[in-house]
Amino acid sequence: MASPASTAFTAPQLPAGRTSLFSPSVSSSYLASISFARSRFRAPLFGQALRLTLHPPMIYAFCDASRINRDLRTKAAAAAWGGEARPTILVSEKLGEAGLALLREFANVDCSYNLSLEELCGKISLCDALIVRSGTKVTREVFEAAKGRLKVVGRAGVGIDNVDLQAATENGCLVVNAPTANTVAAAEHGIALLTAMARNVAQADASMKAGKWQRNKYVGVSLVGKTLAVMGFGKVGSEVARRAKGLGMHVIAHDPYAPADRARAIGVELVSFDEAISTADFISLHMPLTPSTSKIFNDENFLKMKKGARIINVARGGVIDEDALLRALDNGTVSQAALDVFAEEPPPADSKLVQHERVTVTPHLGASTTEAQEGVAIEIAEAVVGALKGELAATAVNAPMVPSEVLSELAPYVILAEKLGRLAVQLVGGGSGIKGVKVVYKSSRSPDDLDTRILRAMVTKGIVEPISSLFVNLVNADYIAKQRGLRISEERVFHDGSPEIPLDSIQVHLANVESKFASAISDSGEIVVEGRVKDGIPHLISVGSFSVDVSLEGNLILCRQIDQPGMIGRVGNILGENNVNVSFMSVCRTAPRKQAIMAIGVDEKPHKEALRRIGEIAAIEEFVFLQI
Ligand SMILES: NC(=O)C1=CN([C@@H]2O[C@H](COP(=O)(O)OP(=O)(O)OC[C@H]3O[C@@H](n4cnc5c(N)ncnc54)[C@H](O)[C@@H]3O)[C@@H](O)[C@H]2O)C=CC1
Numbered sequence: 001m002a003s004p005a006s007t008a009f010t011a012p013q014l015p016a017g018r019t020s021l022f023s024p025s026v027s028s029s030y031l032a033s034i035s036f037a038r039s040r041f042r043a044p045l046f047g048q049a050l051r052l053t054l055h056p057p058m059i060y061a062f063c064d065a066s067r068i069n070r071d072l073r074t075k076a077a078a079a080a081w082g083g084e085a086r087p088t089i090l091v092s093e094k095l096g097e098a099g100l101a102l103l104r105e106f107a108n109v110d111c112s113y114n115l116s117l118e119e120l121c122g123k124i125s126l127c128d129a130l131i132v133r134s135g136t137k138v139t140r141e142v143f144e145a146a147k148g149r150l151k152v153v154g155r156a157g158v159g160i161d162n163v164d165l166q167a168a169t170e171n172g173c174l175v176v177n178a179p180t181a182n183t184v185a186a187a188e189h190g191i192a193l194l195t196a197m198a199r200n201v202a203q204a205d206a207s208m209k210a211g212k213w214q215r216n217k218y219v220g221v222s223l224v225g226k227t228l229a230v231m232g233f234g235k236v237g238s239e240v241a242r243r244a245k246g247l248g249m250h251v252i253a254h255d256p257y258a259p260a261d262r263a264r265a266i267g268v269e270l271v272s273f274d275e276a277i278s279t280a281d282f283i284s285l286h287m288p289l290t291p292s293t294s295k296i297f298n299d300e301n302f303l304k305m306k307k308g309a310r311i312i313n314v315a316r317g318g319v320i321d322e323d324a325l326l327r328a329l330d331n332g333t334v335s336q337a338a339l340d341v342f343a344e345e346p347p348p349a350d351s352k353l354v355q356h357e358r359v360t361v362t363p364h365l366g367a368s369t370t371e372a373q374e375g376v377a378i379e380i381a382e383a384v385v386g387a388l389k390g391e392l393a394a395t396a397v398n399a400p401m402v403p404s405e406v407l408s409e410l411a412p413y414v415i416l417a418e419k420l421g422r423l424a425v426q427l428v429g430g431g432s433g434i435k436g437v438k439v440v441y442k443s444s445r446s447p448d449d450l451d452t453r454i455l456r457a458m459v460t461k462g463i464v465e466p467i468s469s470l471f472v473n474l475v476n477a478d479y480i481a482k483q484r485g486l487r488i489s490e491e492r493v494f495h496d497g498s499p500e501i502p503l504d505s506i507q508v509h510l511a512n513v514e515s516k517f518a519s520a521i522s523d524s525g526e527i528v529v530e531g532r533v534k535d536g537i538p539h540l541i542s543v544g545s546f547s548v549d550v551s552l553e554g555n556l557i558l559c560r561q562i563d564q565p566g567m568i569g570r571v572g573n574i575l576g577e578n579n580v581n582v583s584f585m586s587v588c589r590t591a592p593r594k595q596a597i598m599a600i601g602v603d604e605k606p607h608k609e610a611l612r613r614i615g616e617i618a619a620i621e622e623f624v625f626l627q628i
Pocket residue numbers: 157158159160179182183186231232233234235236237254255256257258286287288289292293314315316340341364365366367368
């Protein structure tokens with residue numbers, strides 16, 4: 001690599017009249033950059049501490065910097081960030097008042113319940129977020145009808161089987177849920193159904209109301225000493241287990257993914273699926289509905305059950321083959337069932353299962369307590385508002401969860417990563433197509449101590465957005481990379497420095513490509529650009545095998561020239577005559593009077609004519625203009 005004898009000429013300056021680096025006219029990458037810091041972020045710039053106040057569009061932009069940048073050109077979005085118009089949140093099912101109040105502080109809230117699919121599709125392109133419970137099917141059609149406006153779907157509860165996560169991801173829409181606030185309610189409902197079923201409470205109640213007094217008919221079974229199999233030992237399952245232990249039951253559980261010590265800690269033994277269902281008197285279902293759990297309780301598995309077993313389902317109707325359950329009830333394999341959830345909700349009015357004498361039913365009431373609904377509403381409102389502000393929700397279902405402290409630490413590197421991707425892709429020439437991208441992180445931290453997912457996503461964004469109409473964010477970056485056949489690999493290089501600083505530099509390598517600026521090809525034959533964060537500002541520090549030193553603001557001109565006096569002046573004059581403000585300039589040479597690379601940061605895009613005149617300077621061997 002050429003010696004880093006760079007000469008920095010002009011200190012970067014804030015454009016006249018700008019009080020913040022992040023004025024609305026600023027590029028998408030700036031917007032993306034600051035969105036990580038939750039509210040305020042102090043960046044020591046050019047010897048002075050500049051307070052960056054995050055306006056909503058800026059914060060939000062992290063989720064969708066390019067879209068926001070486009071939106072900023074529209075009246076609606078411009079107003080949104082000014083506070084005149086605000087984001088719109090559609091709430092399609094009943095949500096607790098406390099949650100609605102939180103939403104209303106931040107957005108316009110449209111509570112429209114019982115929408116048909118057509119009505120939902122009709123509204124959704126006017127909404128930035130949608131909040132649902134289990135009754136709204138958020139299908140691919142809905143995401144497509146959103147035409148890119150919908151940024152967040154909030155599921156006010158746990159199960160997200162009613163949301164097409166793949167379609168959400170493909171459309172860059174974040175899905176968040178509220179996974180904890182209804183756990184106890186669901187567990188209590190499970191216990192309520194268990195005890196009610198064992199003692200025929202619902203049937204006896206209906207009988208009395210019909211004027212009967214049937215004491216012999218409704219003799220129940222005792223729970224104490226009986227075996228309960230908890231199928232799915234997650235949040236709800238373990239709370240059910242804890243309560244069932246209190247009722248004197250012997251509790252076993254099946255969950256392929258649950259840690260045995262967590263079960264042991266509450267006196268529950270984890271067993272295989274077959275052992276659980278074949279030894280239990282009561283089987284309580286608490287697993288999610290997924291392709292692998294769909295209809296897992298079927299004819300074959302009912303046959304394995306202890307004769308006369310009793311089943312409780314507060315999870316999802318779809319985990320049971322309902323026709324098979326009916327057969328098992330009728331042939332006595334299963335003596336009773338208590339169901340809160342159904343494959344189709346509401347089930348058909350003539351459902352034989354609902355009408356069955358030995359089946360106790362409730363209309364999906366597991367989460368329906370005053371307390372749980374209040375909690376869920378607040379949990380989801382905070383998650384959705386946070387996501388609209390660009391914070392990464394801790395309950396994101398289709399995006400990597402990056403803790404907020406990691407985000408704020410990595411914020412300047414995130415900007416750097418996007419800019420390096422953007423630069424690298426603009427250096428590609430010759431229609432070679434990009435296949436392999438390698439991101440190299442030089443860091444003194446151990447790999448476990450540096451979460452690079454967000455950086456990789458932003459490199460992808462930087463590479464993909466300039467060459468496509470796609471917008472890329474953390475939600476869809478990996479998906480889009482895969483779609484475009486981009487293999488993104490990462491490499492860590494140990495840097496002997498302070499672990500206080502997360503990264504020394506980031507390199508982006510594009511393999512097997514030609515470049516329109518031959519000097520960008522390194523000795524290894526790849527386009528390589530490397531950057532570093534200095535004083536909170538991303539800098540380009542090498543291109544190909546040449547060292548440079550230029551802050552990555554505005555745009556960039558790279559020239560390779562024969563090192564000789566007067567070059568800076570000649571290029572500077574042409575730019576000056578074109579009213580293009582130079583923000584930064586560095587020259588790096590292999591040796592005096594040999595080859596040199598001049599990197600010039602410019603605020604404006606030079607006119608074609610100015611670029612042509614620069615290209616005509618005899619000593620300039622090649623040059624390229626890059627938009628950052
Ligand atoms: N009826 C209602 O109103 C409510 C229903 N639910 C439902 O209850 C279920 C559980 O909720 P949480 O406990 O909060 O979720 P969770 O994610 O904490 O627990 C689910 C557990 O199921 C396990 N699991 C996954 N596949 C399994 C399999 N094939 N066999 C056995 N276990 C498996 C997972 O390892 C996990 O431990 C979800 O389906 C949720 O939608 C939750 C709240 C209210």
